[in-house]
Amino acid sequence: DVKVTQSSRYLVKRTGEKVFLECVQDMDHENMFWYRQDPGLGLRLIYFSYDVKMKEKGDIPEGYSVSREKKERFSLILESASTNQTSMYLCASSSAPNTEAFFGQGTRLTVV
Amino acid sequence: TQLLEQSPQFLSIQEGENLTVYCNSSSVFSSLQWYRQEPGEGPVLLVTVVTGGEVKKLKRLTFQFGDARKDSSLHITAAQPGDTGLYLCAGLPQDYKLSFGAGTTVTVRA
Numbered sequence: 144d145v146k147v148t149q150s151s152r153y154l155v156k157r158t159g160e161k162v163f164l165e166c167v168q169d170m171d172h173e174n175m176f177w178y179r180q181d182p183g184l185g186l187r188l189i190y191f192s193y194d195v196k197m198k199e200k201g202d203i204p205e206g207y208s209v210s211r212e213k214k215e216r217f218s219l220i221l222e223s224a225s226t227n228q229t230s231m232y233l234c235a236s237s238s239a240p241n242t243e244a245f246f247g248q249g250t251r252l253t254v255v
Numbered sequence: 256t257q258l259l260e261q262s263p264q265f266l267s268i269q270e271g272e273n274l275t276v277y278c279n280s281s282s283v284f285s286s287l288q289w290y291r292q293e294p295g296e297g298p299v300l301l302v303t304v305v306t307g308g309e310v311k312k313l314k315r316l317t318f319q320f321g322d323a324r325k326d327s328s329l330h331i332t333a334a335q336p337g338d339t340g341l342y343l344c345a346g347l348p349q350d351y352k353l354s355f356g357a358g359t360t361v362t363v364r365a
Contacts, residue, residue: 147297176353183264185343185357186298201352233297240347241286241305246297 146170149234149247156254162221164250166234172245173238175217177201177209180231180249192217224254258282259346259356267362271333276359278344279326285347287320287327292341292358301329334363 150165168175174193178186178201188201190209198209206228210218217236221228231251235244260279268274278287286305290298302311304320304327311318315338317330331338344356 178355183357185261186345186355188352188354191352199352202354235297235353237353240353241303243288243300243303244298244345244353246299248295248297 147234147236147245147247149232149250151250152248154250154252156221156224156252158225158254160221160224160254162224162252162254164219164221164232164234164252166217166219166236166247167215168217168236168245169215170236170238170245171214172236173214174236174240175211176235176237176244177207177217177219178233178235179203179228180233186233189219226254228252229254258348258354259344261342261344261356261359263359264357265360265362267364268334270335270363270365274331274334274361276329276342276344276361277326278328278346278356280346281325282346282348283324285324287324287347288345288353289318289327289329290343290345290355292343298341298343331361334361336363336365339363 147168176191177189192198192211208220234247237244288303289301292298307322307324309320315332341358343358
């Protein structure tokens with residue numbers, strides 16, 4: 144059974160903290176994505192990666208960075224967490240651009 | 256500004272009724288996907304449409320891709336409470352960044 148695993152379901156962090164969200168996939172997929180989901184806004188793409196050590200900015204990259212040192216792992220980093228980054232964060236992977244994206248269960252991050 | 260506009264944002268219907276959700280854009284897509292998301296879970300793919308004018312059926316769900324590959328619709332016949340969820344369309348434009356609409360929350364009352 145294919146799987147995308149996000150390290151935490153719920154996370155509470157303080158303003159100004161550096162936050163790491165981890166995502167691992169076991170499908171040997173080339174492409175990995177980080178989205179944030181907010182009510183009424185749907186899923187907005189933060190960053191995506193189409194290969195190890197490769198990354199591309201999505202629609203809302205400000206305040207975020209990513210790391211992909213190994214094919215199966217894609218990390219999202221909040222350099223200095225702010226309250227407006229409180230959101231649901233979803234990681235996804237796919238084998239090719241036109242194929243199904245498999246999602247993790249999401250990390251609900253609250254920044255206080 | 257969303258690349259993909261979904262309507263309506265909310266839909267509440269009685270079991271047995273039909274419903275249609277729309278996904279529109281001014282951009283051309285190489286493909287459009289429909290996902291359903293249940294509370295506390297990530298979205299799960301329902302279908303991918305690739306060819307302009309294509310119609311795909313998945314039991315009581317019918318998906319259509321517009322001739323110009325700018326829009327799509329999802330029609331559910333005789334809706335059941337199990338169809339309740341957030342329906343999201345996603346498009347793959349020329350730059351290969353999979354973009355999602357804001358979603359339609361469907362509630363089917365028993």
